[in-house]
Amino acid sequence: xxxxxxxxxxxxxxxxxxxxDQVTAINGLDFTARRGVTTALLGGNGAGKxxxxxxxxxxxxxxxxxxxxxxxxxxxxxxRLLHRMNFSSxxxxxxxxxxxxxxLTVFGHLYRLPALKQRIAKLAEDLNLSQLLDRPYGKLxxxxxxxxxxxxxxxxxxxxxxxxxxxxxxxxxxxxxxRTHLEQYQQRTGASILLASHNMTEVxxxxxxxxxxxxxxxxxxxxxxALLARYGxxxxxxxFIDIARDRAPQ
Ligand SMILES: Nc1ncnc2c1ncn2[C@@H]1O[C@H](COP(=O)(O)OP(=O)(O)OP(=O)(O)O)[C@@H](O)[C@H]1O
Numbered sequence: 001x002x003x004x005x006x007x008x009x010x011x012x013x014x015x016x017x018x019x020x021d022q023v024t025a026i027n028g029l030d031f032t033a034r035r036g037v038t039t040a041l042l043g044g045n046g047a048g049k050x051x052x053x054x055x056x057x058x059x060x061x062x063x064x065x066x067x068x069x070x071x072x073x074x075x076x077x078x079x080r081l082l083h084r085m086n087f088s089s090x091x092x093x094x095x096x097x098x099x100x101x102x103x104l105t106v107f108g109h110l111y112r113l114p115a116l117k118q119r120i121a122k123l124a125e126d127l128n129l130s131q132l133l134d135r136p137y138g139k140l141x142x143x144x145x146x147x148x149x150x151x152x153x154x155x156x157x158x159x160x161x162x163x164x165x166x167x168x169x170x171x172x173x174x175x176x177x178x179r180t181h182l183e184q185y186q187q188r189t190g191a192s193i194l195l196a197s198h199n200m201t202e203v204x205x206x207x208x209x210x211x212x213x214x215x216x217x218x219x220x221x222x223x224x225x226a227l228l229a230r231y232g233x234x235x236x237x238x239x240f241i242d243i244a245r246d247r248a249p250q
Contacts, residue, residue, distance in 0.1 A: 007035075007071070008034055008035055009032040009033065009034060009035065010033055010034065010035040010036075010069065010070060010159075010160055010192040011031075011032060011033040011039075011056065011067075011068070011069055011160070011192070011194065012032050012066075012067070012068040012069075013029055013030060013031050013032070013052075013056075013065070013066070013067055013068075014030050014065060014066045015028060015029075015030065015064065015065040015066060016028070016029040016030070016052075016055065016062055016064075016065030016066070016067065017029075017062060017063045017064045017065055018048075018051055018055060018060065018062055018063050018216070019063045024216060025048050025051040025216055026048050026051055026052060026055070026062070026063075026065075026216040027048075027215060027216035027217050028216075028217055029048070029052065029065070029213075029216060029217060029218060030218060031211045031218050031221065033192060033194055033209070033211075034192070034208070034209060035190075035192050036186070036190045036191070036192055037192065037193075037207075037208040037209060038182075038186065038192075038193040038194075038195055038206045038207045038208060038209075039192075039193070039194050039195065039207060039208070039209040039210070039211060040195050040196075040197060040203045040206075040207040040209070040210045040211065041053070041194055041195065041196045041211050041213065042196070042197070042198075042203065042210060042211065042212050042213065042240060043212060043213030043214055043244075044214065044244045047213040047214055047215065047216070048213050048215070048216040049164065049196040049213060050089070050091060050164055050196065051216075052213075053087065053089070053162050053164050053194070053196060055067060056069065056074065056162055056194070057082070057085070057087055057162060058074060058075070058078040058082070061075075062075075069081050069085065069160060070084060070159065070160065083111060083156065084158060084159045084160060085158050085159070085160040085161070085162065086152070086153045086154065086155070086156055086158035086160075086161055086162075087153055087161070087162040087163070087164070088146075088149040088150050088152065088153035088161075088162075088163050088164065088166050089149070089164040089165075090142075090146065090149070090164065090165055090168060090169065091164065092149075093145075094137050094145075094148065094149070094152065095137065096136065096137055096138025097136055097137075097138060098136065098137055099133065099134050099135060099136055099137065100124075100129060100132050100133050100134070100135060100137055100140070100148050100151075101120060101133040101134060103137050103148065103152065104120045104123070104148075104151060104152060104155060105120065107152050107155050107156075108120065108155055108156075111155065111156040113155065113156060119155065120133070120151075120155075123151045123154060123155065124151065126181055127147050127150060127151050127178070127181065128147065128174070128177070129144075129147055129148065129151055132144055132147075132148070142169040143169045143170050143171065143174060145169075146166070146167070146168070146169050146170055147170075147174070147178070150163075150166060150178060154185060157189060157191075158191060159189070159190075159191055159192065160191065160192050160193075160194075161182075161191055161192070161193045161194070162193075162194050163182075163193060163194070163195045163196065163197075164196045165196060165197055165198065166178065166182070166195070166197070167179065167197075167199060167202060168197075168198070168199075175199075175202075179202060179205060179206060182206070183206065193206075195207060200235065200236035200237040200240055201236075203224065203236050204224050204235075204236050207224060208223060209221065209222070209223055210222060210223070210224055210227055210236075212240075212243045214243070214244065214246070219243055219246075220243050224236055227239045230249045231243075231249045231250060232249070232250035
């Protein structure tokens with residue numbers, strides 16, 4: 001009898017391709033991400049992380065291949081699934097002239113959330129945004145915008161959270177507070193997180209599984225501990241460099 005693993009996997013990607021004119025950004029991608037844990041999506045610049053996340057959200061259409069999220073076909077049931085998902089990305093800006101509160105209110109209405117005022121107040125408190133709520137989003141610093149983007153990504157209490165470099169522009173103290181908040185959110189809700197990051201300390205701290213991409217394909221996977229053992233290294237930074245440079249495990 002074969003085991004049915006689909007219930008444990010929150011994201012299932014198979015045979016995925018994305019071509020932009022002459023560029024093949026995603027070149028036959030297959031991976032799964034487990035429910036209730038944080039999975040790192042790693043790779044050097046241009047490896048295909050952002051393109052993958054955009055396809056998982058239905059913001060970009062694949063050239064071919066399949067994406068299943070929470071057991072459903074993303075391409076067929078995008079609208080139903082998007083209510084159960086959210087994302088944060090430095091590449092997607094929010095309306096500049098609206099205040100932080102107005103921005104979060106617009107997103108809250110999109111998800112038809114009840115008790116939105118209280119929800120925004122709680123998120124602002126958790127993410128240290130209370131002082132910024134009535135300032136225009138466009139006038140905030142890069143790190144402040146990142147925190148607003150994270151608040152937006154949590155507003156509907158998503159079951160699946162896609163985070164593209166969530167702490168890239170944050171100072172070490174704020175980044176640590178954000179990681180703690182995400183860990184607590186995951187413990188409270190059982191959410192699954194896919195995290196694209198260049199910060200290997202963050203990966204070691206937060207991720208149970210790692211998917212390593214190069215040129216739009218998976219080149220290695222495993223838990224951080226398994227990868228450290230396989231490559232004979234003491235840090236994920238060293239493992240990352242080995243894989244990115246196509247060095248075989250020692
Ligand atoms: N709209 C586009 N048109 C043409 N090529 C694109 C487009 N978007 C991405 N690409 C190309 O696809 C490849 C993957 O890019 P992607 O942004 O997904 O990489 P990434 O892993 O997120 O990189 P980084 O770590 O630099 O953010 C790159 O070669 C990039 O130049």
